[in-house]
Amino acid sequence: MGMVEAIQKAGVVGAGGAGFPTHVKLNAKAEYLIINAAECEPLIETDKYLCRTFPERIVSTVLKMKEHLGAAHAVIALKGKYIKEIEALEQAITAAGADVEIFKMRAYYPAGDEQVLVHQVTGRVVPERGLPLNVGCVVENVGTVLSIADALEDKPVQEKYLSVTGAVKKPVMCLAPLGTPIREVLAKAELLVKRYAVIMGGPMMGKMLSDEAAIDQAVVTKTTGNLLVLPEDHYLVRRAVRPVSQMMRQAATACLQCRACTDLCPRSLLGHHVEPHMVMRSIWRKDSITDPAEFERALGSAVNCSSCGTCEMFSCPMGLSPRKMNDYAKTLLRERGIQPEKNQNPAASGEIEHRRIPTERLIARLGLSAYVYHGDLELYRVEPEEVFVPMSQHIGKPAVPAVSEGDTVKAGDLAGAAAEGLSANIYTGLGGTVTEVTPQGIRIRRREA
Ligand code: SF4
Ligand code: SF4
Structure with missing residues (x-):
């Protein structure tokens, strides 16, 4: 059985993102294979744990993937401050005599965004709403690499590594069968709060579970990499429950049109047409715009938004919600059948390096500094x-x-x-x-x- 067939049979999907089926992604030839171990969001520990624990398995599988893709370059990208992880991977590369590079990134958000990563490693910019493959790259998360290693040994994806962080005495790493209730995973950590909310994933793009029923029903899936526990009155929890109607009123009354949301937008800095300040200017009068061309001019740039959250969680001085308004505008554009043209050759801004958001400043802005942890994590097997x-x-x-x-x-x-x-x-x-x-x-x- 070939690599693609083995991966398809084993049910491998992207472990770090939305869960794109890996057999489709790897059914290709590419110049670059980029392994994403950058742990995009703050307070997630899983990729680091995997790099420290399974460096040889990662490197040997990367070599097989490189050969399969016919790639000239195989690169493992992670933040330069991950000293132990880099050491472990470098030792494994040296021991195997492997032609695999380590790419050290600065600690900024969103370092692990696929398109940001491709630009950092290769200098190439993925077209608007395009794929890394459009510029000769395949990007895979480090957790996916380990699932591929299993698949090549005929072992399917049936369990998941995930960290539990935030308001806990000490973050822990768990290995849980798919479908495990997250309450059972949380039970492996000592929670510091009685009443809490949970973000499945990271604080920027994760899914907020703010009530008991939602937490009771949530289970571990192939894409669950982290559970972030927060006190129920934390700023991020209060923010997440604002209704869209309120956000829209705020856009109309409080937006200064300062452009900070657009100027610091990671996709805009890659040269994509993303202008959240324009969306904020017009979203509240959406019903009065009847001309499709005018509607597209006012709100069309929302289609290129990756929903990374930088604009609303960091950039906006007024605490407004341009990301949510972009998400809403995308729905409106779909309903009206408006599909803005794609720029196939975007060029990154010369300002891109100066405008990156340092992870530490982001953590402080999110009110999460108290939860930063630098130690190793103990592994617990969850047996529901x-x-x-x-x-x-x-x-x-x-x-x-x-x-x-x-x-x-x-x-x-x-x-x-x-x-x-x-x-x-x-x-x-x-x-x-x-x-x-x-x-x-x-x-x-x-x-x-
Ligand atoms: S950063 Fe905030 S206030 Fe400034 S233009 Fe954007 S949404 Fe408006
Ligand atoms: S969420 Fe905001 S910062 Fe992120 S891509 Fe969309 S507009 Fe840009």
Whole structure:
């Protein structure tokens, strides 16, 4: 079986982002293979842990991927301040005599954005709404590399490494079967607060769970890399629950048109047409703009926004929400069938290096300085009594349940088969009895020995 087939069979998807099926991404030839170990968001520990713990496995798999892609360069990109991780990878590279480079980045946000990374490593700019492959690059997260290593040994994706950070006595690393309730993962850390919210992912782009019911229902998926615990009255929690109508009123009344959101926008700095200040100027009068050309001029740049959050979490002096307004404008543009043209040859601004947002300043701005941790993390294996394995843990169509109620399954069995088209297989990491099957997911209860 070839590499692409093995990856497809194992259900590998991007572990660090939205979960794009990896067999589609790797079905290509590229000049550069770039491994993203930059840990884009603050207070996530998983990529660092993987680099420290599995450097040889990462390097040997990168070499196989490089050969498969016919790539002239294989580069592992991570922040220069990750001293131990760089040492571990360099030792593994030397021991293997591997032609793999380490690229050391400054600590800024969003260092791990695929397009920012491609520009940093190669000097090339991905076209608007394009892919790294458009400029000869394939970018994979370091966690995905380890899933590929497993796939090449016929082991499917069935469990996930994820860190628990924030308002905890000490951050921990957990290994949990897919579908594990996040409450069980949180139980491995000593929480410092009784009433809390959880961000699945990082503070900039993660999913906020601010009420008990949402936390009760959330489970670990292939893309869950971190749980950030925050006191329920933390600034980020209060901010996340603002309704869109309120944000729109604020855009109309409080936006200074200072342009800071646009001037510091990482995509705008890459030369993409992104102008959040223009969107803020017009979003509140959206219903009165009837001419499609005028609508596109006013709000069209929103389509190139990556939702990184820099504008609203860092740049805006008024604490407004240009990202959310861009997200809203994208929906309006879709509804009106407006598709702005793509710039295929954007050129990065000469200011790009001076305008990067230092991670430390961002952490302070977010009110998270108290949660920064520099030690190593202890690993806990999470062994739940029950899992709910979602059929949609990736971009594309949900998988189709491959088991029936009452079936007995073991860890590593197929739970959902990839649908036609863009989709991915889903496996269970827990053996037991299937107690519920719906198009949304499969519930499995551990079976007593
Ligand atoms: S940074 Fe804030 S105040 Fe300034 S233009 Fe952007 S949204 Fe308006
Ligand atoms: S969220 Fe804001 S800073 Fe980020 S790409 Fe969109 S407009 Fe730019």
